[in-house]
Amino acid sequence: MKFSNFTKLLAIVFLMISFFSTKTLANYEKVFFDFSVELVNGKLIDLNEYKNKKAILLVNTASYCGFTKQYNDMQNIWEKYQNKGLLVLAVPSNSFNQEKKTEKEVKEFxxxxxxxxxxxxxxxxxxxxxxxxxxxxxxxxxGKSAIPKWNFHKILINNEGKIEDTFSSFTNPTSNKIISKIETLLNI
Structure with a gap:
């Protein structure tokens, strides 16, 4: 069987798209609200408590990172949109060796x-x-776009508890890109 150059090109393009694709087909056996986390004060929170939220911005954070000033912007969008259905949830992490040693230090910082x-x-x-x-x-x-590549990676979750979008550390929480997605989820 002889393949034309066009057929070969299509096969290569398809393989490249498959190889570089970062999203997987979500089966969502669980949603965000099926999990629990311990807060910095030691209280265990069942995320089902936030089921009434229309949008959740989940951000992995670190105290010693060059992006740490994004905490200001996270607080600003929290203040602006919390009464409209937004939850901002910070997850301090030492995955990139830039976080304080204890929860008490993080909370105080x-x-x-x-x-x-x-x-x-x-x-x-x-x-x-x-x-x-x-x-x-x-x-x-x-898929891969949900894996934090650095501190202050953002995952936006919708009211169904499913991932709406992800944003790199370089995308500021108050960027038009994030704010427009949040406002869409909040119906404003």
């Missing part, structure tokens, strides 16, 4: 330097085998 009032979890790994189950779930259902 965030409160003193940024006046953070949105929920902050305990310190968790966000990638690899030791990652918190939420981040394993995100990878399983959204």
């Amino acid at each position: 965030c409160e003193v330097n940024f006046n953070i009032t949105f929920p902050i979890t305990s310190i968790y790994d966000v990638k690899g085998d030791s990652a918190h189950d939420i981040f394993k779930w995100a990878k399983e259902n959204h």
Whole structure:
């Protein structure tokens, strides 16, 4: 059987698209609300408590990162949209060796330097085998783009508890890209 150059080109393009594709077909056996996390104050939270939220911005954070100033912007969008259905949830992580040693230090750092009032979890790994189950779930259902490549990676979750979109550390929480997605989910 002889293949034309066009057929060969199509096959190569298809293989490249398959190879470089970062999203998987989500089966969502679980959703975000099926998990629990421990907060920085030691309280265990069943994420089902947030089922009334229209949008959740999940951000892995670190105190010693060049992106740490994004805490200000996270607090700003929290203040602006929390009463409209947004939850901002920070997940301190030492996966990139830039976080404080204890939850007490993280809590104090965030409160003193940024006046953070949105929920902050305990310190968790966000990638690899030791990652918190939420981040394993995100990878399983959204592919490589849900895996944090650095601190302040953002995962936007919709009111069904499914991943709406992901954003790199370089995308500021108050960027038009993120704000427009949040406002769409909040119906404003």
